Amino acid sequence: MNEKKITVIGHYGMSLLMDVERFPAVGETVEGLGLVTEPGGKGYNQAIAASRLGAEVNFITAVGDDEFGALCGKDLVSEGVQGRYIIPFEGQRTACAFVINSADKCSEVYVYPGAIRKVTGAHIRRYADVIAQSGLLLLQNEITVEALMEAVDIAREAGVEVIYNPAPARELPAEAFPHITCITPNETEAAILTGADPDAPLNVERAISLLHGKGAKNVIITLGGNGSAVSLENGRTHRVNSLKVDVVSTTGAGDSYNAAFAVRYMETRDILESAKYAAVASGLQVMRPGVIANMPYRQEADAWFAEHKDEMEREEG
Secondary structure, three states, rough: EEEEEEEEEEOOOEEEEEEEOOOOOOOOOOOOOOEEEEEOHEEEEEEEEHOOOOEEEEEEEEEEEEHHHHHHHHHHHEEEEEEEEEEOOOOOOEEEEEOOOOOOOOOOEEEOOHHHOOOHHHHOOHHHHHHHHHHEEEEEEEHHHHHHHHHHHHHHHHHHEEEEOOOOOOOOOOOHHOOEEEEEHHHHHHHHOOOOOOOOOOOOHHHHHHHHOOOEEEEEOOOOOHHHEEEOOOEEEEEEEEOOOOOOOOOOHHHHHHHHHHHHHHHOHHHHEEEEEEHHHHHHOOOOOHHHHHHHHHHHHHHHHHHHHOEEEEEEE
């Protein structure tokens, strides 16, 4: 096992990011103010963010036989991702996302998953040695439930800890929860995982209790500008502030958060400190437009963390 290596499984695709003054009404056309095209996907973003923060990274993904898929290896090489495990699917499209950012700093995201939805548990089992030799496994919901459960099983067999970012939101099989070290939902995802109304304000304490009741060991619910609630396996809950910055765009903040959390946790095995470090990294992300181009590097994140870490925890329960 390489304690310094993180394996990420998720999708690679192309993202088209458009800025608009406001979102359109039904049937209305709104003119865009700017357009950026860049590689993306939660898995890809988290792999790149972790690499920039100093981790050795394996990335397992799938692509179609199209112009976007042909770019995947080059993009990973350019970002210093050492382990590149790309599953090709003939006759399939590579994932694509359309991200619309409004002037009031809200985002809408539409994703075509493409080839990544063809990945089965058998595909993941081919990379059992890659996972088993990692210090940490970082997962999201971009892969099928079958593939995710196979990855969790491989990690369990090898004694590799798992951080699970349940995005996009969906339910998780009950048998997975006890084998996940940290689960990191946002408010909407926590609501869906606990059967609450995702459109209503989240009862954070109740959601934490229910997630622990399902077998989750450590629960970190991210609360946007209100920071996060960090509930540890020992029963203690901490509140962590967000970094106080002027928000330009929230796109990619969750990916920077989860990557930074994973990197810090791999280095320290300290969940609370990792949540504080993640808050700093995601704060740096939202200060700037775009996603990949503005994910922080290690030197910047460390400098901001050293300056602000004492401000991050506001209460404990």
